[in-house]
Amino acid sequence: MRISMPRLTLWKIVFGVVMVAALYATAVRFTRGLGASTHLSDQFPWGLWIGFDVLCGVMLAAGGFTLTAAVHIFNMERFKPIIRPALLTAFLGYLLVVMALLFDLGRSYRIWHPLVMWNPRSVMFEVAWCVMLYTVVLGLEFAPVVFERLRMGRPLRILHGISIPLVIAGVILSTLHQSSLGSLYLIVPEKLHPLWYSPLLPVFFFLSAIAIGLAMTIFESSMSAKYFRKQLELPLLQDLGRILVVVLAAYSVLRLQDLYHRDALRLAFRPGYESSLFLLEVVAGLLLPIALLLIPRVRKSPTGLYVTAVLVVLGFITNRLNVSITGMEASAGVRYLPKWTELAVTAGIVAAGFAIFGLAAKYLPIFPEKEAARHSEEAAETEHSHVAS
Amino acid sequence: MSKALLYDATLCIGCKLCEQACAERNQLPYDDKIAAQTVQSAHKFTVVLTHGDKFMRRLCMNCEDPTCVSVCPVGAFRKTATGPVVYEEDRCIGCRYCMLACPFNVPKYEWNKVLPRVRKCDMCADRVAAGRPTACTEICPTGANKFGERADLLQVAEQRLREHPEQYVNHIFGVSEVGGTAVLLLSSVPFADFGYRTDLMHEPLPLLTYRVLSRIPDLVALGGILLGGIWWITHRREQVAAAEAAESHETSGKK
Numbered sequence: 283m284r285i286s287m288p289r290l291t292l293w294k295i296v297f298g299v300v301m302v303a304a305l306y307a308t309a310v311r312f313t314r315g316l317g318a319s320t321h322l323s324d325q326f327p328w329g330l331w332i333g334f335d336v337l338c339g340v341m342l343a344a345g346g347f348t349l350t351a352a353v354h355i356f357n358m359e360r361f362k363p364i365i366r367p368a369l370l371t372a373f374l375g376y377l378l379v380v381m382a383l384l385f386d387l388g389r390s391y392r393i394w395h396p397l398v399m400w401n402p403r404s405v406m407f408e409v410a411w412c413v414m415l416y417t418v419v420l421g422l423e424f425a426p427v428v429f430e431r432l433r434m435g436r437p438l439r440i441l442h443g444i445s446i447p448l449v450i451a452g453v454i455l456s457t458l459h460q461s462s463l464g465s466l467y468l469i470v471p472e473k474l475h476p477l478w479y480s481p482l483l484p485v486f487f488f489l490s491a492i493a494i495g496l497a498m499t500i501f502e503s504s505m506s507a508k509y510f511r512k513q514l515e516l517p518l519l520q521d522l523g524r525i526l527v528v529v530l531a532a533y534s535v536l537r538l539q540d541l542y543h544r545d546a547l548r549l550a551f552r553p554g555y556e557s558s559l560f561l562l563e564v565v566a567g568l569l570l571p572i573a574l575l576l577i578p579r580v581r582k583s584p585t586g587l588y589v590t591a592v593l594v595v596l597g598f599i600t601n602r603l604n605v606s607i608t609g610m611e612a613s614a615g616v617r618y619l620p621k622w623t624e625l626a627v628t629a630g631i632v633a634a635g636f637a638i639f640g641l642a643a644k645y646l647p648i649f650p651e652k653e654a655a656r657h658s659e660e661a662a663e664t665e666h667s668h669v670a671s
Numbered sequence: 672m673s674k675a676l677l678y679d680a681t682l683c684i685g686c687k688l689c690e691q692a693c694a695e696r697n698q699l700p701y702d703d704k705i706a707a708q709t710v711q712s713a714h715k716f717t718v719v720l721t722h723g724d725k726f727m728r729r730l731c732m733n734c735e736d737p738t739c740v741s742v743c744p745v746g747a748f749r750k751t752a753t754g755p756v757v758y759e760e761d762r763c764i765g766c767r768y769c770m771l772a773c774p775f776n777v778p779k780y781e782w783n784k785v786l787p788r789v790r791k792c793d794m795c796a797d798r799v800a801a802g803r804p805t806a807c808t809e810i811c812p813t814g815a816n817k818f819g820e821r822a823d824l825l826q827v828a829e830q831r832l833r834e835h836p837e838q839y840v841n842h843i844f845g846v847s848e849v850g851g852t853a854v855l856l857l858s859s860v861p862f863a864d865f866g867y868r869t870d871l872m873h874e875p876l877p878l879l880t881y882r883v884l885s886r887i888p889d890l891v892a893l894g895g896i897l898l899g900g901i902w903w904i905t906h907r908r909e910q911v912a913a914a915e916a917a918e919s920h921e922t923s924g925k926k
Contacts, residue, residue: 313785314783318783322782324776324782328767330682351898355901355905357908365704387766388766389763390764390765393764396764398747399747399762401745404742405742405880408887446899446902450894450902453897454890454891454898456823458890468879469879471872471876472774473771473774473870585838610771
């Protein structure tokens with residue numbers, strides 16, 4: 283532990299600076315309104331907070347449903363050791379998305395309105411309900427971890443009894459929610475650039491969520507192995523890498539077919555702003571990871587898997603930002619760049635995510651093999667306190 | 672039954688009295704500075720655009736099947752039976768999906784308020800409900816703005832196109848754009864010159880999302896059955912394997 287102290291302090295300074303900036307930006311947002319705290323306008327009503335915090339936030343939480351489905355529905359028991367970090371990321375991700383929504387909504391104190399004021403014809407209504415219900419489901423799926431820590435047997439047994447219906451509800455809600463974020467843009471056929479507008483947007487958003495679920499699990503496990511000094515489940519990650527390359531390939535084929543059939547593929551090779559960002563997304567974030575994962579030496583090495591997972595995550599973040607920002611700029615007739623306050627809030631939310639993950643990993647039984655060690659530590663501690671008293 | 676507004680740009684003289692009447696009716700400030708503004712905003716619901724001696728109005732089109740009504744998660748927008756599309760600010764959560772989705776970019780936001788509202792022309796819903804014309808049509812000195820039944824106004828517009836084809840672009844804007852609108856436009860120059868999109872769909876945009884949303888109940892039922900079924904099969908296999916293992920263990924134990 284002592285060796286990592288200097289790095290820890292540096293991160294603490296960064297964390298502190300980000301949090302101070304985020305708090306100041308929060309004050310600006312809630313005392314002076316969206317106009318003073320964002321570069322949003324009548325021409326460009328959705329910016330970074332929707333494009334990154336909400337669209338990417340939900341996407342990055344996809345590991346939760348991907349892994350619970352694999353382990354509990356498809357009975358792939360061998361992935362069980364990595365299910366808890368994935369669930370924690372998903373639960374945290376959704377809580378942070380709700381937090382971000384409070385910043386973005388013009389009247390955040392009415393966030394509960396969709397509960398009682400219904401409009402089932404609205405995709406946003408579906409999104410609102412999926413966020414609410416799935417956050418509850420994730421809470422219940424994650425709760426056993428807390429009850430285990432508190433050694434509360436009764437609620438643990440109750441939750442265990444309903445675990446399968448919960449998992450099924452979670453998978454269905456995730457499917458609806460991930461795809462509905464793509465459906466949001468179905469209604470702007472003449473506004474969203476043809477490189478991204480497609481009737482298949484919901485399918486693309488769903489498929490990419492599965493890919494991200496796998497990539498994020500590889501990313502998380504690699505990071506956790508590094509920072510929590512636990513052993514890496516390399517064979518498991520190699521399996522995930524193999525599934526990932528299949529999902530990525532299916533997504534790519536579908537995406538390119540769709541572009542070709544809509545006669546939009548040629549736009550990708552017309553030099554310009556949109557095509558550059560499209561190529562960045564597709565070449566660096568899609569084709570390159572596929573190529574890398576097809577090389578056995580890369581797929582079998584921890585570093586290779588980690589780098590590929592990071593590429594996939596960055597690639598799909600670019601995709602979500604392209605759909606929500608790049609692709610909407612031409613029709614809006616304006617260029618949008620986030621204001622520092624928007625960046626500060628987003629950075630603060632991401633930093634909070636990392637910090638809470640770290641704390642949860644430290645105090646809750648997230649990594650099973652660490653448990654044995656912690657239990658013996660605890661036993662030693664109680665002994666100490668007995669001696670002291 | 673459903674009311675509408677016909678704006679004939681060839682009759683307009685650009686006096687902007689409609690802008691002023693609109694501001695008064697909506698209790699918004701109006702002065703020379705605001706009169707010079709050429710974009711709709713939270714404090715200016717309609718604008719008269721000028722290109723040389725040609726004019727064009729922009730205002731909420733009060734669509735027949737409005738995109739804003741369909742996209743609003745809390746149903747803050749409503750198409751009234753008489754034609755106007757109205758906004759209930761008490762419901763609005765401020766997600767601004769209406770602004771993103773509106774094919775005419777009509778809804779505008781009070782960006783500089785801490786508790787902002789969406790603002791737009793509501794075709795003087797209260798006046799129309801009381802059987803009166805909109806403020807802008809009532810004040811128009813030349814008859815460029817005409818209020819009436821949508822079906823009647825369509826006939827008037829068709830007649831004008833028929834009798835004076837040389838004066839007009841041969842199209843009534845709003846007759847079928849995004850499924851038809853309650854505001855109908857006639858012009859002597861292409862509508863695109865004044866920023867109207869000419870590539871709009873001729874069926875309501877809400878169909879695009881409704882096609883997907885209407886499948887959700889089926890998807891949920893099918894998904895539940897499929898996932899439950901897969902779980903049952905995969906776990907049954909496990910149980911069988913466990914039972915067989917126990918059996919063979921027993922038999923080997925007996926030996």
